[in-house]
Amino acid sequence: MVLLSNKALDDYDAEINRLQSQILFVEKQKQLVNDYKTRVLSLLSIFEQVPNEIVCVIFEFACTDNFLQEYPWPLDEEEPAVELTSPAIACLPTLTISAVCNRWRSLDLASPSLWSHLRLESAPATASDVQGDFMSTLQLYLDRSVDTPLMIYELQKLYTPVAPHLH
Template identity: 30%
Template structure:
């Protein structure tokens, strides 16, 4: 009897267990269906995500779709317009473009025009190494170079010697030198040199003759630079003279028959005594007097500029009792037709100048 009861209990247990198993299997089947559906959803979501990512990438980096030639041209607009120079390192250096991505680096390194305008701001071996890299990357293009020895005079020549083998490519040169002996870098042929700016801490004992520079047209000199260099003045079309004496200025201007633009900032000193011959600048179109000085009243009386179109000066250059009259005398004697007149530190109002010179389209006075 006891055994029969035990068997019956086992039959019930088996039946209940089977029922539980079937229930669990049913739940598992449903879960598997849900899992499959979830996996399908994940697959769809990942595909949607990838498409969206591709669209985002194309929206975020459209430059990556541009041809290398276009990117290279864009890079050139990142820098100052040539011949303005860029530092060897830093945010405004073309080296910045090599740190963005591999493609940009390759484009930058194979664009010679990015590396042709060099500003030597660094010192010693670092500057020499970087300058050598720039020169190699610039290929055969003409060069614009700005260099100063005031901050690292002792190492200047070691840096600048890197440029000597490339002197045939020098096109624009801007030198600020405490030691005038460093001007020796100009000694020799400079076949492409077009622009030369020299600021010196003192004069050379023996002037340096700058020859074999047939393309030199633009020169900027200060008081020490002028006696340190003997230049082919007749070639010049643009000239800036700073801190020179009037007599020396007149001597130079008599040799610049092809001058088109002239900027003068001279020391105050009486003009040489006696009757002075006229200084005729027949091609001069732009003339700027920067420094206020009584001597310019006399200077204007010997200056003849028939092609002059733009004149800028401090009113103190004119006759103090009758500035408009002295200016009118200069214009009439030169026979020029001005398009632009700018008077600085004016004591007379702008309307008076406009009334006196109605044929000049642009008259500007500033106090």
């Protein structure tokens, strides 16, 4: 019985040592996360010190090209002139900036000129009613541009008849 008791006590000591080692590991991981959080917060506080005027100038440079493309493209039409290779939101920097944080949203909404630079691509009016998301997004940009002069560039795909090859 004494031998069994000593064996049980040894097992408990080993388990206590294993658990203490695990506690030390978890505490170290916690400290690493706290250190990382502190570094991230310090970066954020530095950016928060940038004056709104400077942030707005950066936004002006970033929002010179808001590309709206009709989607879905009518099946009976040729392919659109521009093939989107990234998500649609990446083509709308002003809209994207307004969704980052409250500060950026308020600065974005207070700057109608950011909403006035548009590049549009839609199917010919006969092929599509140009409605739905395309029109609602366009209307959002027009509403938020208020009375700022619009810079609208419409993409036009040049359709040239292709002569059949004669052999």
